[in-house]
Amino acid sequence: MRQIFRTRLSRIMVGAWTLARQGAERFGGTAFLYFPVALHLVWLEEQRVHTRWRSGIGNQFVLPGVEMLQKVTRGQLCLPGIEK
Incomplete structure (x- = not known):
């Protein structure tokens, strides 16, 4: 952190x-x-909260100070601390 x-x-x-x-x-x-x-x-x-386009996934919110998950499938819930 x-x-x-x-x-x-x-x-x-x-x-x-x-x-x-x-x-x-x-x-x-x-x-x-x-x-x-x-x-x-x-x-x-x-x-400010940003969105970033990721191929095959679509728009993904990027929260300040929180790293993006690298392995995300389409429609997966992506919140800090939630790993499925």
């Missing part, structure tokens, strides 16, 4: 710095000035 948290936090920080650099390049200034807003935007995007 700790590794999942580190990976997620790393993804958020890298995304925020990337967005801050793009803002600085486009509008001028330094990336440091854009970082707080970029961090907020990336954090909101990370908290």
